[in-house]
Amino acid sequence: MSVLTGLFDSFDNLDQIAVLDIARWIKHAPNEVVLENYLANKILYPQTLPLTKEDTELDLAILREALRANGPKNLAKTGSFLGDNTFLNVTLRKILIPSRFLRFVPSLTALIWAFIDAFLLERERKDFFEDLWTITLTGEIDEVVGSVLLPQFSDRNGVLELTQGSQSYKIRFGSLMIIPCPLNRCQIVYKFNKGKILGKQESAVEVYGGRIGLFIDARDKKK
Structure with missing residues (x-):
């Protein structure tokens, strides 16, 4: 049986991403409570697909911060x-x-x-x-x-x-x-x-x- 995967399965410590850092990538960002709840749902249910254009925008904002937080370490x-x-x-x-x-x-x-x-x-x-x-x-x-x-x-x-x-x-x-x-x-x-x-x-x-x-x-x- 295939294992369901999500957009953020490759990342650790998503709960440590600050919602204000997510908001900076969104032109008309929702309030902090909405962002906190959305991020929490992504952590609990990573397989969920975005249903609206706004959801996709939120996913991309979270992805930016997840990539930054898990960026390349010092090669040396x-x-x-x-x-x-x-x-x-x-x-x-x-x-x-x-x-x-x-x-x-x-x-x-x-x-x-x-x-x-x-x-x-x-x-x-x-x-x-x-x-x-x-x-x-x-x-x-x-x-x-x-x-x-x-x-x-x-x-x-x-x-x-x-x-x-x-x-x-x-x-x-x-x-x-x-x-x-x-x-x-x-x-x-x-x-x-x-x-x-x-x-x-x-x-x-x-x-x-x-x-x-x-x-x-x-x-x-x-x-």
Whole structure:
């Protein structure tokens, strides 16, 4: 007989997540009592599926905090190739999303943004290679679904000009963008007037594409 699993089965200490931390991810967050009861129900009945758009938004907010609380440990201390985390391979710069999560959050795009928020938004960069991450959907067969690009602005007025195929884009500080790129490998050409990507102001680079494409996160990473 198969064992029922839930979205949060992979996480420990969900009861230690502060409801105010959950609320910060929700534009119109319910009051603390509602959040506390919702979180308690998720802990007691992890197999329950979200019934409304608001439920899904709450699940994604809890997921962000669960990922943050169970984030990668110090690689030097653990000696683990993954940095002691099954969702983020720091060495290979891969975000690893279990395909079973789609049973609870059908939108892969929403899941990816949750993982980016949890692992990359406030992450301190060790080197410029961390400007580029690969997104992999894991399961019986792993699938690369796209890449994450983190432009490093030196000025809030900076503009990143990026071309992929026949399409050109302008990315400004603080923005979020998804660029379709269904190919396995996609070449992008970029020019930065006030900033760098992978240590360069201007270059052409090949990145992994997939059914989602290229996520560009130009938000302030120090907020």
